[in-house]
Amino acid sequence: MSWVGPGCTDETLLSAIASALHTSTMPITGQLSAAVEKNPGVWLNTSQPLCKAFMVTDEDIRKQEELVQQVRKRLEEALMADMLAHVEEIARDGEPPSEKEGADEEGEEEEEEEEQDHDQEMENV
Structure with missing residues (x-):
């Protein structure tokens, strides 16, 4: 085209x-x-x-459908490999951290940063 x-x-x-x-x-x-x-x-x-x-011919459509099927298959294989790697990681390291624990850690980091910012402001005064 x-x-x-x-x-x-x-x-x-x-x-x-x-x-x-x-x-x-x-x-x-x-x-x-x-x-x-x-x-x-x-x-x-x-x-x-x-x-x-x-x-656009029927042959063009057929080729595109084949390409879509190939890409879907590769995506499925990649997702399966990722899932297996995640399962192996959990088996090797023990229990995965819960989402709540991860959120608590992020919250603690933010609080520490805020405290440091506040301390710097107080020193400047």
Whole structure:
């Protein structure tokens, strides 16, 4: 897929297509007129993004579905590995700290910082 018009980047193209998909109920086809190549301002279909006409085929959809399945499988494997590592860590170190204990430690650190700030202010007075 390529842009119609000067100074356009891939990021701008992606943004324009995403915007068109979210703001319009019409199919996104791109600019269908060949005249738009010569003067984009004259033969512009404002309901379509500034890219050459394109067609999404069943094969494109199948490839994308395969890619999604591969990424989901890799994510599942990564989550399983992380979970196993966490279980091994718990088995090695004993009980995991509870959320409350972690929150208490953070609260104590904040209190210490506040006390230090207060002491510095008192010294400055």
